Amino acid sequence: MAALRAFREGARRKIGNGLNTTVWRTPWLPSLDDGCVTTHMPDHLCDITVSNLMVTGEQRWDIDVLNDICDNKDVELIKRIPLPLSDKVDSWFWILKGGREVYYAELLSVVSRRGCLPTIQALAFKHVNIDARCPWCHNGVETDTHVLFSCDFMRAFDICTKDQCVFIGMLCWSIWHRRNKWVWEKVNGSAFSVRAAATNLL
Template identity: 40%
Template sequence: MVINETKWDEEILTDLFNDRDVQLIKNIPLSAVGRNDSWMWFLDEKGQFTVKSCYCKLIGEYSTSDVGFWKKVWLVWEAVGLKEWSQVLPGEQAMDNFKQIFSAGTKEQSILVAVLCWSLWNRRNKWVWDKIDMSVFGTKAAALNLLADWRKARMEGNKYKPVVSSRSRQWKKPQAGWVKINVNAVIFTATKSIGIGGVIRDENGEFLRAMCKQETGMWQVREAEAISLREVMSWTKRHGFSKCEFETDSKLLADAFNGGQGNSYFYSIVNECIELSKHFQHVLVQFVHRSANVVAHSLARVSHSESGLLKWVNVAPDFLIDVLTYDSI
């Protein structure tokens, strides 16, 4: 690194490493605040080594085509209220049959197989613990009865299920005397960079300022979102706002800022955001749904076709007019 600066010494990097390694090193986010060097596990969001994350990496779980299959299995199993799937570990041949059923079968067939598995597991437990032997017909009947009861309960529950208004997920004005700043990040895989967008609006919902910029480097989504909050927070601080509500559509980021702890790239950037927040009189960082963060998302995407930092003051750019109008309704 350059002495007394938070940037890599590219001349030294080029002398010591090959092109691939240089790019990987330059992609490591550097902390703007002083902190001691420490070990961190890059496969875990908190930087902590776990056997599970190591195992998943070794078997290629993150890229295997079986991921979709297992997600479907879990969703079906959870949908019928039976989470004991981890207790049912069939052999290799049976596993192939399961994959065929859940991949090619209908939703109804998948659900039926799920409850039959639970009934078999329940039958096994009754024999092991209580020495009660259920017949094959009894096992099937128990599964079908369970499925019928679950469907009836679902139908009864849906009668009283509250309707979620789309308005509840729309952008809302900040409290009196505050400004609201929406932030977002977009990953541009082709150019190995991320786009950052931020917009400031007052208590009346009026547009005050907006910015967007492109940052070179390939990061995971969580790091990209944290970098966007850091950059937008720094930009906001320079303009003298003291009571600020920051909104992000990354729940992981909002939770980390409001009390999460970890030792990873992600948390090092979050800690920078926390340090920046001390320069404001009052700061809130909150999670919102993507539908309430469309303006910031639009700004982040625009940065892909522009270079450098783009800024707008008091007058919004044309491409934001429609989404700003929708938010103000």
């Protein structure tokens, strides 16, 4: 549970064009607390995105808008965020203990390179006499990245919902738990039960 808590608390949005990140309720500030804007949220501004805090048509902060909307603490934090010169989409990263930033692509790379999970491929590599195909879809070798990201079972999920990066992490855990139930106990689980278990962890 401590690892899950650290995963949730360390999630942050890296601002590109700001179009896909809401100003409130989304962790995007460079702070070691929850990363969310603490300024009181006016009802008529509840759905504005970070792009509304930038000069129209430019990749720079609109200081006048910042001062009008945010308190001094939030303004200073926002001004510390460098904006890319080109139009890039917003993305997720994690702040680890000590302040190190880790990006999603790096996490996938680590999973792929290190063989972090005891998949069937990992067992076969250790000379266990076993069919290395995915026990769910039978359409490929069961590698770390296959079971968590490319298996046909994953297509039952629409994980690209608004600001649900943390949910993706919980979903990966739930998928792996469901996989183990099936492989070792032959207990199947529906996509609904997997999603529900991930939601309960949030």
